[in-house]
Amino acid sequence: MDEKLKIQVGPKTAPLRDEVLDYDTVMASLDHFMDWLAVQYISALNIIHCMHDKYSYEAR
Numbered sequence: 709m710d711e712k713l714k715i716q717v718g719p720k721t722a723p724l725r726d727e728v729l730d731y732d733t734v735m736a737s738l739d740h741f742m743d744w745l746a747v748q749y750i751s752a753l754n755i756i757h758c759m760h761d762k763y764s765y766e767a768r
Contacts (some may be wrong), residue, residue, distance in 0.1 A: 718742045
């Protein structure tokens with residue numbers, strides 16, 4: 709949840725409310741989040757790469 713805009717920016721997951729965390733539950737939640745994060749990371753890298761190619765004056 710974005711703190712200023714109050715919009716959801718990541719995958720919506722239920723909070724872990726157990727007093728003692730279960731390893732398998734935590735890892736399943738983390739795995740779901742990491743899949744989403746990997747897609748965001750690759751998209752950002754592709755944008756950076758394209759902009760570097762477009763505006764890299766020293767390469768010309």
